[in-house]
Amino acid sequence: MVELRPYVALFRGQARSLASYRASFVLELSTNVFATVMDVLTVLVLFRVSRTLGGFTLREALLVVGLSSCAFAAADLAVGNIERIKFYVRTGLLDAVLVRPLGALPQLLLMDLPLRKLSRCAFGTGVLVFAAATAGIDWTPGRVVLVVAAPLAGVVFFSAIFVVSAAVAFWWVETGEIGNAFTYGGRDFTSYPITVYSGWFRRLFAYGMGFAFVSYYPALALLGRADPLGLPVWVGYAAPSVAVVAAAAASVVWRVGIRHYRSTGS
Amino acid sequence: MTAVIEARGLRKEFTVRVKAGRLRREKRVVAAVDGVDLRVERGEMLGYIGPNGAGKSTTLKMLTGILTPSAGEARVCGLVPVPQRTRLARRIGVVFGQRSQLWWDLPLRDSFDLLRHIYRAPAADHATRLRRCRGLLDLDAFMDTPVRQLSLGQRMRGELTAALLHGPEVLFLDEPTIGLDVVSKQAVRSFLADLGAGGDVTLVLTTHDLADIERLCRRLVVIDHGRVVHDGSIEALHARYGSRRRVVVDLDEPVAEPPEGAAVEADGRRLVFTVEGPAAPVIARLAGLPTLRDLTIEEPDIEEVVTRLYLASGPQPHGEPGISPGAP
Numbered sequence: 001m002v003e004l005r006p007y008v009a010l011f012r013g014q015a016r017s018l019a020s021y022r023a024s025f026v027l028e029l030s031t032n033v034f035a036t037v038m039d040v041l042t043v044l045v046l047f048r049v050s051r052t053l054g055g056f057t058l059r060e061a062l063l064v065v066g067l068s069s070c071a072f073a074a075a076d077l078a079v080g081n082i083e084r085i086k087f088y089v090r091t092g093l094l095d096a097v098l099v100r101p102l103g104a105l106p107q108l109l110l111m112d113l114p115l116r117k118l119s120r121c122a123f124g125t126g127v128l129v130f131a132a133a134t135a136g137i138d139w140t141p142g143r144v145v146l147v148v149a150a151p152l153a154g155v156v157f158f159s160a161i162f163v164v165s166a167a168v169a170f171w172w173v174e175t176g177e178i179g180n181a182f183t184y185g186g187r188d189f190t191s192y193p194i195t196v197y198s199g200w201f202r203r204l205f206a207y208g209m210g211f212a213f214v215s216y217y218p219a220l221a222l223l224g225r226a227d228p229l230g231l232p233v234w235v236g237y238a239a240p241s242v243a244v245v246a247a248a249a250a251s252v253v254w255r256v257g258i259r260h261y262r263s264t265g266s
Numbered sequence: 267m268t269a270v271i272e273a274r275g276l277r278k279e280f281t282v283r284v285k286a287g288r289l290r291r292e293k294r295v296v297a298a299v300d301g302v303d304l305r306v307e308r309g310e311m312l313g314y315i316g317p318n319g320a321g322k323s324t325t326l327k328m329l330t331g332i333l334t335p336s337a338g339e340a341r342v343c344g345l346v347p348v349p350q351r352t353r354l355a356r357r358i359g360v361v362f363g364q365r366s367q368l369w370w371d372l373p374l375r376d377s378f379d380l381l382r383h384i385y386r387a388p389a390a391d392h393a394t395r396l397r398r399c400r401g402l403l404d405l406d407a408f409m410d411t412p413v414r415q416l417s418l419g420q421r422m423r424g425e426l427t428a429a430l431l432h433g434p435e436v437l438f439l440d441e442p443t444i445g446l447d448v449v450s451k452q453a454v455r456s457f458l459a460d461l462g463a464g465g466d467v468t469l470v471l472t473t474h475d476l477a478d479i480e481r482l483c484r485r486l487v488v489i490d491h492g493r494v495v496h497d498g499s500i501e502a503l504h505a506r507y508g509s510r511r512r513v514v515v516d517l518d519e520p521v522a523e524p525p526e527g528a529a530v531e532a533d534g535r536r537l538v539f540t541v542e543g544p545a546a547p548v549i550a551r552l553a554g555l556p557t558l559r560d561l562t563i564e565e566p567d568i569e570e571v572v573t574r575l576y577l578a579s580g581p582q583p584h585g586e587p588g589i590s591p592g593a594p
Contacts, residue, residue: 009383017371096365098332101355101385259334259348262280263327 006102007110014113028116033123040065040127043191054195055228059135061193063222066128067215068190071154073120076183079159081112082166083179089169092264104258105163125151137222146237150218153240154190157214160243160250161186167250170257182209190215195228210246213239270436270468271306271329275338277492278324298324300492301338308435309465311458313483314472317576321492322472326438329470330360343435356385359429363441366421367428368413374424375409378431385432392431399427402457419450426457436468437461443475455481476568488575495575500568507571513539513548516560525551 018025043065047058056064085108088094097107132147165179186209189197194206194216206212213235220227221236278299286292299321306312316322327333329342331351340347345354360367368377382392400406403423408416416424422442429437439458443451459482462469473479479486479500486503488496496503504510520534527548528537539548545563552558 003386006384006386009380013369013372013376013380016376017369021371093365095327095332095362096367098351099330099355099358099360099367101352103352261333263324263333 007106010102010107010110011113014110018113018115025116029119032116033119035120037123040069040123054193056193056195059131060219060223060225062127062131063135063219064193064215065191066124066131067150067154067218068187070121070124070128070151071214072158072187072190073117073124074151074155075158075162077114077117077121078155079109079162080117080183081109081114082162083183084108084111085166086169086173086179089261090173090264094261095263098261105254132222135223138224142237143222146218146221146240149240150215150222153243154214156243157210157246158183158186160246163250164253167253167257170260186211186214193219210242213242268308269305270308270310271304271340271342271470273302273304273325273329273338273340276302276304276325276328276335276340277337278321278328278333279336297336297492299328299335299489302489302492302494304487304494304497306468306470308468309462310485311462311469311483312471313479313486314470314489315474315476315479315486315572316472316489320489322489323440324492325489326440326470326472330358330438331355356432357435359432359434359437361422361425361429361437361439361442363422363439363444366413366425368421368424370414371412373410373412374405374416374427377413377424377428381428381431387432391433395431395433396427399430402460403427403453419446419453422446422450422454423457426454430461430467434467436470439469439471439473441473442471443473443478451475451477458482476572480568488572490576503568503571503575504566507574510540510542511545511566512564513541513545513552514562514564515539515552515555515558517555518557518559521555521557 043053043061044058046053047061051057053061082105085094088097088108094104097104100107128151137143137147161182165182168179186205189205189211194202194212197206206216217227217231217236217239219236221233221239224233226233227235276299277297279295279297282294282296283291284294298319302321302325304325314322314325324333328335329340329347331347331354334348342354343357345357347354367381368374369380372380378396381387382389400409403426405423405427408420411420413421413424426442442458443454446454455478458469458471461467462482469482471478471483484499486496486498486500487494488503496506515528515537517535517537521530521537525537528539530536531538537552541548549561552561
């Protein structure tokens with residue numbers, strides 16, 4: 001059994017460290033609210049130009065945004081810190097993490113306490129709740145389960161994306177912003193019905209990397225709409241299982257990656 | 267057997283990209299550690315030295331489970347370092363001169379308390395060990411200062427304490443005295459000497475300061491280009507490289523005819539004898555000299571021997587000297 005107390009201790013330590021920088025915390029909290037509001041505003045602005053987006057009305061599209069931003073914000077809150085691995089690998093600070101009797105991944109996640117991201121999480125959930133309430137969903141037991149399971153699976157899915165794109169640093173120290181293409185890029189991709197994309201780009205991101213199953217297909221199932229792209233309705237209900245595959249893949253990549261860690265001289 | 271550390275054919279390769287031409291870069295494999303065999307018994311104090319880039323730190327990182335060996339095997343406390351990393355971490359302590367185990371924004375007191383939970387150390391044992399360290403390392407004056415405000419010497423004393431609070435069987439120290447002033451160096455050394463004298467903790471120490479070794483370690487392993495070039499006592503090293511003690515004699519008046527085996531300096535007022543073995547016969551011979559004023563015995567200089575050893579192992583057969591694996 002994994003004992004949680006050591007991790008709780010780490011968490012407490014970070015909370016105490018954070019308390020020594022109160023003013024910057026308040027500032028970060030407010031800039032984060034602003035950033036999330038902007039995400040949703042972008043979608044609203046698009047609907048001022050056009051009544052429908054990829055065949056979806058504003059209310060329907062809002063459900064897609066809600067699922068996406070709720071899941072992304074929660075994943076970012078939980079594991080977004082993993083981006084810091086670049087710094088830890090480049091400077092060799094990971095050495096200090098690896099000599100402690102705890103898992104490397106949870107330690108890295110607890111290196112920083114991104115409470116500032118709580119605001120984003122709350123806002124994303126708010127949009128989802130609003131959209132689910134106003135999109136005219138015909139509630140069945142299956143849909144009730146789905147409206148809870150889909151964002152949770154989305155959290156797992158985005159967390160896996162965060163871990164994989166951060167683990168690239170083990171092979172390639174100077175990863176720069178490449179990881180962001182998949183994390184923030186993935187969030188932007190999932191914010192719209194995938195019908196707005198086309199060609200190889202849609203095939204790659206939506207199906208190849210599985211982003212379609214985070215918000216688009218669950219939203220279709222909730223709305224009871226047929227997929228304009230031809231997949232059956234049950235796909236929407238099965239979509240959360242994609243997260244399991246993503247998590248398994250991420251854990252393999254992480255394990256292999258950490259064995260490739262090279263540390264630094266002396 | 268009772269070996270705490272056992273390594274056989276331990277090897278670590280790094281791929282480095284070397285500039286070849288204006289844009290082309292060639293991949294080259296460099297062995298930072300190239301077949302190291304090591305056996306350390308419980309309670310030993312081992313000095314592990316070598317020039318920059320010799321593979322000291324890399325060896326330590328393989329023994330502590332940070333790096334995966336490219337070949338060979340290692341066991342520390344009976345555990346295989348990488349697969350059993352977290353179990354091993356509970357039984358060893360690690361101090362890196364250039365990495366901190368402490369929480370930057372928290373006082374030492376809080377860091378120590380957090381470490382107790384992280385290592386799940388029994389509160390009573392933890393308190394006993396902390397009390398001992400506080401006394402021996404004079405921590406009381408800065409227990410409540412955030413780590414970021416500590417001087418390097420104070421921080422290093424904190425790091426030593428942090429590495430010992432869970433009662434490790436082996437303590438790995440990677441350049442623990444680097445950058446410290448004389449006073450702090452002394453404090454660290456005498457603390458480690460004390461710790462080693464207890465005989466419960468096995469110490470493995472890498473350093474560039476040979477005074478650390480002379481003070482602390484009976485056994486010395488010298489590594490160069492990833493290979494062990496000497497493993498034995500300091501005396502054995504001197505014997506191997508023919509370094510001898512010198513007897514220096516100062517006289518009131520110049521001697522007309524210097525005794526056999528003496529080099530004459532300072533216009534005949536100083537005689538220097540190089541002795542192998544006990545110095546007593548030479549001294550007995552000199553005691554009769556009427557003009558004898560002073561007599562000193564100089565121990566062979568370890569720095570000199572080690573310099574000779576480094577030079578003797580010749581130019582690097584591969585790679586550049588001092589390559590830092592992983593550094594951009």
